[in-house]
Amino acid sequence: MSVVGGVRRLTAPDIRARKGGAPVVGLTAYHAPGARLADEHCDFLLVGDSLGMVLYGYDTTVPVTLDMMIAHGAAVVRASRHALVVVDLPFGSYEEGPQAAFRAASRVMKETGCGAVKLEGGCHMAATVGYLVERGIPVMGHVGLTPQSINSFGSFRPRGRDDIESEAIAADGEAVVSAGAFALVVEAVPVRVAAALTRAMPVPTIGIGASVVCDGQILVAEDMLGLTPRVPKFVRRYAEVGAIASDAVARYARDVRNRAFPGVENTYAEPGFEAPEIDLPDDEPSAAAK
Ligand SMILES: Nc1nc(=O)c2c([nH]1)NC[C@@H]1CN(c3ccc(C(=O)N[C@@H](CCC(=O)O)C(=O)O)cc3)CN21
Ligand SMILES: CC(C)C(=O)C(=O)O
Ligand SMILES: [Mg+2]
Numbered sequence: 001m002s003v004v005g006g007v008r009r010l011t012a013p014d015i016r017a018r019k020g021g022a023p024v025v026g027l028t029a030y031h032a033p034g035a036r037l038a039d040e041h042c043d044f045l046l047v048g049d050s051l052g053m054v055l056y057g058y059d060t061t062v063p064v065t066l067d068m069m070i071a072h073g074a075a076v077v078r079a080s081r082h083a084l085v086v087v088d089l090p091f092g093s094y095e096e097g098p099q100a101a102f103r104a105a106s107r108v109m110k111e112t113g114c115g116a117v118k119l120e121g122g123c124h125m126a127a128t129v130g131y132l133v134e135r136g137i138p139v140m141g142h143v144g145l146t147p148q149s150i151n152s153f154g155s156f157r158p159r160g161r162d163d164i165e166s167e168a169i170a171a172d173g174e175a176v177v178s179a180g181a182f183a184l185v186v187e188a189v190p191v192r193v194a195a196a197l198t199r200a201m202p203v204p205t206i207g208i209g210a211s212v213v214c215d216g217q218i219l220v221a222e223d224m225l226g227l228t229p230r231v232p233k234f235v236r237r238y239a240e241v242g243a244i245a246s247d248a249v250a251r252y253a254r255d256v257r258n259r260a261f262p263g264v265e266n267t268y269a270e271p272g273f274e275a276p277e278i279d280l281p282d283d284e285p286s287a288a289a290k
Helices: 012-016 032-041 066-078 098-112 123-134 147-153 163-178 191-200 221-225 241-257
Strands: 024-028 044-047 084-088 116-118 139-144 183-187 205-208 216-219
Touching (some): 012 084, 012 183, 024 032, 024 221, 032 221, 084 098, 098 116, 098 123, 139 163, 183 191, 216 221
Parallel strands (some): 024 216, 084 116, 116 139, 183 205
């Protein structure tokens, strides 16, 4: 539990206790400005390994490292005070076994100050989830579409659309929650599958592409803000920040080229020095510009 400015930050048990109550609001945050923007409105901020795709331009989350997650996680903790901060364990940092997972997760907790970690996987990760939870690390589960397994799945297509897959996902959720996960991200599954999990689980299900039946929702902030060029079907665009930002950059560039920026108000005065009149260039490119 942390106390900042007299306000207690939400904890994993607080989120756990929201089962059956008001929907849990999650959003990704990768950096200080994102965290400052989202903190007061959200119950938890997820430092998602999707940052590898959104910030670093990778095609998948597979190349993301533990050091990257720690650097971004620490920035989000510093810039927030209300929401629980959850940090994704990246591909390769926890699959080897419970002890490897504990080493990765304890580094994340110590070096970022976050309140929980998230890891992908179901039945085969249950022992790892239990090992972390028993040793004081709250774990959020993640089943359905698990993007770190893109090289096994072959694509980011929705999961659980046939009986075999939907039963496997139900068993996955059951396994990680029985092992002690305090909440469960359910990604890209049909309503029927999300509804069955939400009914069966004693902890909140957090949907992304899993319909309104879930106990909460999460989205990638850049997707809902209009900062990513293409978005999955499950995203609603709440703003077109990319278009606004592009327009601002275009106006800045025009002002620089016209010598309309910087203005006198952006300039440091020096007693006794008069800025020389500059010759504004005409439309002819000068010899120097050639
Ligand atoms: N910007 C971003 N948003 C995300 O939600 C997100 C990431 N990145 N990176 C990590 C994972 C990967 N996720 C993804 C990525 C792509 C699709 C997607 O393209 N879905 C298509 C259908 C694809 C298919 O059928 O093959 C869609 O239209 O929903 C879905 C989830 C969710 N996560
Ligand atoms: C999409 C969410 C659930 C995630 O895992 C991420 O942003 O990495
Ligand atoms: Mg992730």
